[in-house]
Amino acid sequence: MRVLKAAALAAMFVLCGGAAAPSDPPPKWAFAGMKPGPELAKDKLFSAPGSTLKVPGGKFADSAFIADWFPADHTPMPAVVGQGRKEKKLQPCALCHLATGAGGPDSAPLAGLSADYIVAQVEEFRSGRRACAGDCAKEMAGIAAALSPADLREAAAYFARQPYRSRMVVQEAAMVPKAELVWFAYMPVKGAGLEPIGARVLEMPADLNRYLMGDWRLPVTVYVPPGSIARGKTLARGGAGVMACAACHGADLKGAGSAPPLAGRSPSYLYRQLYNIQYGFRKGPAVAQMQPVVAHLNAKDRIALAAYLASVKN
Template sequence: MKAFVLGASILALAIPLSVAAQDKAPEPPLWAFPVTQPVGPPSKVVDQKLPGSSVKLSEEALKDRTTAVDWFPKAHPAMPPAVKGGRSDVFACGYCHLPNGNGRAENADLAGMPLAYLTQQLADFRSGARTLMDSHFGPAGNMIITAGQTSEADGVEAFKYFSKLPYVSHVKVVETADVPKTTPNGFLYEFNKGGQREPLGQRIIEGPDDFERFEMRDPRMTFTAYVPVGAIARGKALAKGDGSARPACEGCHGVGLRGGIVGPPIAGRFPTGAFRQFYAFKIGSRNGPGAAFMKPIVANLSERDMIDLAAYVGSLPSSAQKAKPSRPN
């Protein structure tokens, strides 16, 4: 209960942070910020197990954002204090980004990101160089508050941990004209059961393949991102650059976008996450030293260009994968 009260006050505190970003046009589209209240795990999961895990967790433990939910303690090294949690007034990094650093579509995957990049991002959140890009987006507001409560030293310990974990992409990018009907839930989309579909239009609709397991914070959860037909090929062409103002993405993000000297590895990461970051650079809510490289890149990209690039980036195998495993649609 305590964690929820804390969460509500954090959300309220976070809203004024967005003012600076909102003063500037263009506004990011609302579909990229599914507006909802955070939801808890369904009560029927109390003391139930995940497939393959011998851990049992109470509903209370699943809801407690000050402690990482750890279904598979042997599947990763020991977590440093900030990741594992334990302070009654601070959220645990591992609660949102998960103990394996695989993250979720409404936050970010930190596994396999370079130590220096992650450390700089935390500094940017703490200094206000990275602000909230949309006042509806509670998780990012909570990230900013948590960053303010985390010392640089604790951040470095957390990032030494996350940067060494392999990042295995767990999102499947599917091109389609229509999508299963969805309900915005937990700041992403829940795919409704029942087979009804609706036109996708110019959007990316991303959500977990099993919402209950998602809410149980299953670190092995897979996601699907539905993107417009032709988006991946168009994104691939855009990624080659335009020969002048917009250099090729690989020039900085490395071969296969698996990380370069300047740019972090982005291959296989969440398409809605990439899309939101393009907007953050565009509207100036992401303003740290590294953002100077991305601002000219996004300056002349349309919303559709950003959808296509995000689809392409997400469709690539990550650095810990040779190819993306195929899963049924």
């Protein structure tokens, strides 16, 4: 799944401007993740632990193929989610967001969002108001343009019905395994030892093949800098002059009204959204209330907020 997606998009991903000049450039660890993963052996059968499904590696080269490892984990997928629309060259939603809507460091977690919110965000992509510090919104802009109103409503209703289950374990660490970036996730380099984490968040899936195959039960270890969770908690609760997240996103940070849930979401994804809103890559009424909240954040603040929010049990 991500093998195909990375190969198709890596060439067009170049960091670029498009809004007010940021005082701190978009960090590579969060924005420059479209490095293709290795191709899966075409004739070898692949499976996910606990699944009865066995898939030859060559099937993952088909952009309309979704490996439904655990059908009981979600309600029946509508065609636009599980198959896409070949006549429109529209890839299935589950290719990026997974059948359960769990998403990952590369894509939004749609499970648990309201259907109205999902529809509104697709419209933001369609209008161009939702962009990114780079080309990381280009794929969704194309999908938004191709989606019919009926397909959009059906997909939104489907993902709104799915419960969000975080698969991440967040750990503070000064030293982390040396790793390479593969499609927004970090994979340890065998025998390379450790290195300082620096000003980064590293999301490390437990197995590269399972990550590339879209196994939504795959555990993910998230490494964050020491002290970032406590600092993020202070910021999220209204410290340092930042409005408390709970004021809009609910006391448990699981969403309220039109404000989306934050608890247990990918910190890489959360960081990108904070950055994009702060520097005007995301514009329009949907984020107007967030802009003054994030206006004075620095990179350390964004990392801390993302680390804390990812650590909150969803």
